[in-house]
Amino acid sequence: MPSAVAHGMLAGLSEIADIGRDRRAGGYSRHLWEPAEHELRAWFAERAARLGLDVEVDRNGNTWAWWGAPGPDAVVIGSHLDSVPGGGAYDGPLGVVSALEAVARLQAAGFVPGRPCAVLVFAEEEGSRFGVACLGSRLLSGAIDADKARSLTDRAGITFAEAAVTAGIDPAHLGRDQESLDRIGLFLELHVEQGRGLIDLGEPLAVASSILAHGRWRMSFTGQGNHAGATLMSDRSDPMVAAARAIVDVQEAALASPGSRATVGRIEALPGGTNVIPSAVHAWLDARAETDDQVHAVVADISARVQNQHAGCSATVVEESWTSTVTFDPDLAARLALALGGIPALPTGAGHDAGVLAATVPTAMLFVRNPTGISHSPEEFATLDDCLAGVEALDTLLRELL
The missing domain is CATH 3.40.630.10 (Zn peptidases)
Incomplete structure (x- = not known):
């Protein structure tokens, strides 16, 4: 050379x-x-x-x-x-x-x-x-x-x-x-x-x-923003808790589908204060597998699991990009x-x-x-x-x- x-x-x-x-x-x-x-x-x-x-x-x-x-x-x-x-x-x-x-x-x-x-x-x-x-x-x-x-x-x-x-x-x-x-x-x-x-x-x-095949989805969890010190644990609608449970579910759903990969690499809490219970949390999901159907099946599984992570909160999963x-x-x-x-x-x-x-x-x-x-x-x-x-x-x- x-x-x-x-x-x-x-x-x-x-x-x-x-x-x-x-x-x-x-x-x-x-x-x-x-x-x-x-x-x-x-x-x-x-x-x-x-x-x-x-x-x-x-x-x-x-x-x-x-x-x-x-x-x-x-x-x-x-x-x-x-x-x-x-x-x-x-x-x-x-x-x-x-x-x-x-x-x-x-x-x-x-x-x-x-x-x-x-x-x-x-x-x-x-x-x-x-x-x-x-x-x-x-x-x-x-x-x-x-x-x-x-x-x-x-x-x-x-x-x-x-x-x-x-x-x-x-x-x-x-x-x-x-x-x-x-x-x-x-x-x-x-x-x-x-x-x-x-x-x-x-x-x-x-x-x-x-x-x-791969795509990106935004998982959004909405609760009640409140004071971290003045709000009893039993009185909270904390979207961070719902998001945390959902992130564990992402790993479990991918492991249940051999060859699939699912990752949450970005998370945002609103408004983002250390002493503030968030009013909303957004987490971005990246999911991949050998076939389109397999990716969609994994994301459907994740979506179903996410809907069950209430913690007094609502949740949505929205596709942002997709490549077959x-x-x-x-x-x-x-x-x-x-x-x-x-x-x-x-x-x-x-x-x-x-x-x-x-x-x-x-x-x-x-x-x-x-x-x-x-x-x-x-x-x-x-x-x-x-x-x-x-x-x-x-x-x-x-x-x-x-």
Whole structure:
């Protein structure tokens, strides 16, 4: 592997290593249209410009960097730069940096593409600010209603439409972007693996075979806000108690459905005072399984259990986002695996923009080994050798596809 590629890979990750560091949670917190994410967008535009790529932001906030003139039947590669709260350094940025390095490597070799090519950075992949994962690709493909997207709110009560205006995006034009979709002949996303599949196989790379069905639901519990010291325990309608019981039920319902995963990773109490019995508690459920029916069955079980956790409170469970099981085109996956020497195929439990686009355009994914097996955490990692293997794989595939 040429040292220039290693240097470029390290430089790409090191240039953004201090952007969005979260001193409280650890790792990185890089959320859509907040200062850290704006800084990442500027970094991407500058780094793309070094390669002579033409950068444009589409009407949904996704950023494209074109190698040559934009056009139909383009090979588009990329990932995302936003993160979960306290996330790792590789989830998203590895795919973006690797895509730029693959283009740089091809340029240095004098390769001239025979069809249009672009590096694409999706907006709000993690859904950490507005609650819907892969929001940029959902809007691009029409997988979410534009009016629903415009009305989404962050924790400060700012709507997606309001935030879009501050970022220079016209909210009236949000939604399915057929012109951009028509340009994509194939989308390829490289991503650090979020699991132990490649560790167990002893391989640095794999192609994606499928993505588990998954969704997010908001569980809301409403009671009576009151004084923590003046209200007898027997006189309380405490939604935190109802929420706590429901969270235990989430684990039990998932364990009762083999292969299912259910998580409550965020909870908010209103008004949020230490000496205040909450008037309402919201808890967000993430549920996943191999089939759509299995996820819906688990969520139905959870909903039934939640309704029984009264503690003098009312409860609701409302769906906020949903993605059916994704099976990537097996012929395309086999073609890419063969071009890379017969690398294995792996399913994943993590959602990706490639999975959203798979219903609209041909898509594929490459996974790079994560030796910790940990993701959405500061412990997420990939070795330099494996990262460079990913760049070489993109180089090989682009030579074949372009």
